[in-house]
Amino acid sequence: MRWSQAMNANALRAYFRRKGEETGCLAYRARMHRLFAELEPALTVTEQNLADRVRYILRSNLFDVAELERLRREAVPSSDENATAEDAAQQIVEQSANVDAAVNTPVVVDSNDDGTVAQELELEHMRSTLEEAIVETRSTPLExxxxxxxxALSKRNRAVVRAPNSMLVTYLEASRDLCETNSILFGAALAVCRIIGAKASTAGRATGQSSAIPAWRRRIEERIAKARALIGRLICFSSGNNRPRIVRTVRMAFAGRNVSLSQPDITQKLTHSNQKRLYESLERPMVSGMGPAPNQADTVAFWRGLWSEPVNHSEGPLTKIVASQCASITPIDPVIITPDDVAEAVRRAPNWKYPGLDGLHHYWLKGFVVCHNVHAQQFQEAPN
Structure with a gap:
């Protein structure tokens, strides 16, 4: 939609009118939107679009100081009519400097995190993004x-990561197990990435992993390819091919083995095996010892005598001694997992170590501190 100058003026009138009234935390946007709808009934915009437009108008200086003062007086007739142009200019400068705080509702995060950090994130937008990401994650297979x-480890990103903690409480309280908790936290991490503009790969981790060849397999295949090439050139040399490239390869293969290519019987020493005969010898049953292999009946009878027939064992004195010594051992106290234990384990873990199949790095567990209580409880219940 292309905004005309008249639309921009009406947006500022609604903004100034809203500033002249008593405002709460979030209700000002609804009032500003309602006032703008009265001035522009044929125009359909959302509260977010209107707030973004006002911020753009004030930042871009689409109106000069005198025009802004005129629009402000029209929007708030009860204001001081005797205000000078200098006062109006100073007011506009202050509005431009604090436009983010005026148009957007700040989310204040943990004040102990390098001071109170106010982020230009609106609660409604964050909640909707968080809910959408969690629903999307729950409906997506793990792989x-x-x-x-x-x-990036910046102050702003760290504040954005910690901002959803209060919103996650409702989701985590309804979590039934560790798998569901992991799904919720992954959705929260995905929402944070979308808010700060960090793009997550949409190709999926299963596709990338299944198509990649493991490093150990590549090394083995490379060694097999080199061995095949060497065997082929040795066969060519034994057949009388004395091309420089073939001779150079054979000389390198026999380096350090006290073998000279000038020997008259060198071609007789280069023998190659029949692969078919080799495989047949490997598949041929091997019998250890000098006598014939035992038949099936003798084998069954031997093991049946060891496992099927009952045997009465007499417990020696050593068993009684061990039992008496174990009776005096104090049982170990039950292990209690606390949220502090979880927090300490997460704190010492590397931020970006490969996460495994769940795809959640330790960085997110450090930021979503509200999950430590739930993790402690679910880890405690897991062995039971």
């Missing part, structure tokens, strides 16, 4: 989840 990118 088809996107790859979460590494997030």
């Amino acid at each position: 088809h989840r996107p790859r979460l990118p590494r997030v």
